[in-house]
Amino acid sequence: MIINGVTIDETFAEAFGMKATRVIITALNAKWAMISAQAMTGFATSVIACGCEAGIERVLDPSETPDGRPGVAILIFAMGGKSLAKQLETRAGQCVLTSPTSALFSGLDGDVQIPLGKNLRYFGDGFQISKKIMGKRYWRIPVMDGEFLTEETTGRTEAVGGGNFLVLAQSQEQALAACEAAIEEMRKIPNVIMPFPGGVVRSGSKVGSKYPALGASSNDAFCPTLKGMTKTELSMDCESVMEIVIDGLTKEDIDKSMRAGIQAVCDLGKENGILRISAGNYGGKLGPFHFHLQEIMA
């Protein structure tokens, strides 16, 4: 398959099941809601070492938030329910509770509820106050700037993590410009995040390593400087490869997001140095969810 001179490889991206939740941070103004959201989603690029993958889903208008203030929606993904709950609680406690004027709410209804303010309330040292509004319990925790308002729990849902595609370009600048264009379009799709810095990862990995202690290592087949030294996947005119990783609440959400991103890259086309779109295919070893690039772009 070729779109605007860009070859779409006949391959698939592999993804795996995760647990996810959405929370909403609000603040006195959009600036401070974003600061708190950035803190909460910091160091959350990969479950490999961060414990969770988190990102800003979108900025919310005051009319969309529970307390009518400017807000930000965040999605957090983890490999299991317990690790999700732990990550959520520590991040809420250190990044939102501490952030001036912030409030924290559930952004997802679900049969399974996990603590949001349920344990944070003890920070109030007995001065915390519970209020049940429209069937939901909230906690008012006295803090030095007034009160921190938080919902007691948020919903947890099954989700999919690790959807991805690779952008192969003639130069680093062109690969980065294509990825930036893709991320801009992908951020318009709901229910997904691209957890890596700016949504883009330059150090894609393969499963396994020559060092027994490591479970993953550099994806040498896509490293342009190793073209003559390893079983490469790259042509001689390819100087740079970048990857976009997507976590979504459902497989369909990731499908939509990948389609929007790949289309944006292909719109730049061959004349902007884009050579191919490929994907992190681990021979079925990584996960049960397969995203066939050509099917997505059909």
Add this chain to the structure above:
Amino acid sequence: MSALTFVMKQRLDQRVDMSPLVCNKLEGMVPAEIAKIELQNGKRKIRVDELFRIKGSDTQNIVIEGSFSKLDFIGKQLEGGSITIHGDVGAYLGMEMKAGTIKVDGNTGIYTACEMKDGYLEIKGNAGDFLAAALPGNRQGMKGGLILVKGNVGERAGDHMRRGLLLVEGNAGDYCGSRMVAGTIAVMGTTGRYLGYAMRRGTFLLWNQPELSATFNDCGKHTLSFLPMMFSSFKNLNSKFAKNSTRFNRVQRYGGDMAEMGRGEILVKI
């Protein structure tokens, strides 16, 4: 199917225990069976059809017409459905109700909604003493649900209240929220003496400055972000509480009762 309607035929001298006539107890019964139910009337029993003319058959939608202040225990332990009452009612309306809706267009007697667990109760007139309170000797009053009173409430409203919302458009009598454990009481009118006497936790929302006991301390002026959320939860009520003009988020906060646990708060609009 039209509402099961009880039309009052006679006003008895003695009080009547109406607790058998709730939706959950009448479910599946036809009017002929309902007519045979005996109600306690003073020291004797009286058949339902001696007291009421029965119309309709929808047992989950009960209407009482011509009610007066000697009909006690209406809606006791209601578990769902609705009861609409035209006229006044006696004591213990909605006692221990668990779900459903009760609406009264007159006044209610003492211990209205005492130990109510959940559901919605609306009173167009005034409510008697011990609204949403605990029965004598018990330690927990209202435990959930929402009560809206468009008129005034008597003394000791919310005594021992544990959880839930009590909204009063009019005035409240003395000892409002006494021995309150938690929950929210909102009073648009005036409040009497000894507001929140011995309250442990809980919130008062007041539109007028109360006469406060010495055991309540001023915590200063504040803008509280939970208030807009709480007010917006009232927006579907047929009440002054639903109006934007009555909302506020800036309050003078008083903490107390310091003679008790002292975790309660009185929030007064400023």
